[in-house]
Amino acid sequence: MMPRPANRFVAADLSAHCSRDRELERALAPLVGDELQSGRLALTRQGATLIAVCADRALATEIRFQQRELLKTLAAAGIEAPAEVRIRLDSTPRAPQPEPVAVQREIPESARSLLMQTARSVSDPELAEALKRLAAVPPQRS
Structure with a gap:
């Protein structure tokens, strides 16, 4: 019996979902770019909710205070602004981007x-x- 290909189990719209996440990150980079690059913050969208996964409580508090600004920035970037922001804590939201080697x-x-x-x-x-x-x-x- 041959094993089934892994892509059979991956959602068909995964690439569209990833491109939406990259679009969010590009739009919000002026506000939270350093946290995104260091891997302390990950952004995604579920329906009308922007989900910010933060590495620590300090960053979660900062994002909580910036909610309105984040939503205004998304609207100004032409992205359909979510109705709410939800903040989640996770010790490693995503791997940091590797430093370029000279x-x-x-x-x-x-x-x-x-x-x-x-x-x-x-x-x-x-x-x-x-x-x-x-x-x-x-x-x-x-």
């Missing part, structure tokens, strides 16, 4: 000489200067 990239000498050669043959002076600046970037030290 990748150190080196420009090999052969590429530097090719950039300089191309800069001399290009007729556009702005492009030629940009290529020269790129070729002159000093190698990064670890």
Whole structure:
């Protein structure tokens, strides 16, 4: 007997639900963006209710005081404003977004000489200067 595919058990409108949540987060980012990015707050919508899942009581209190502003911001963003806000506590509403890792990239000498050669043959002076600046970037030290 073959196991059934997992997507058979997932609601058909899951992607629509996730895109609505992202739309809420984008609209409310000016008010609660730091909490969303740190993973201390998650927002979702159930019918006419905006649900804010908070990591701690302090954040829940802050969201409670900002309820009207949150609803006004959603209405101004063109999103059908929910009728009420419900606040829930959970120690980890969602995983925080990973910090971007800075990748150190080196420009090999052969590429530097090719950039300089191309800069001399290009007729556009702005492009030629940009290529020269790129070729002159000093190698990064670890």
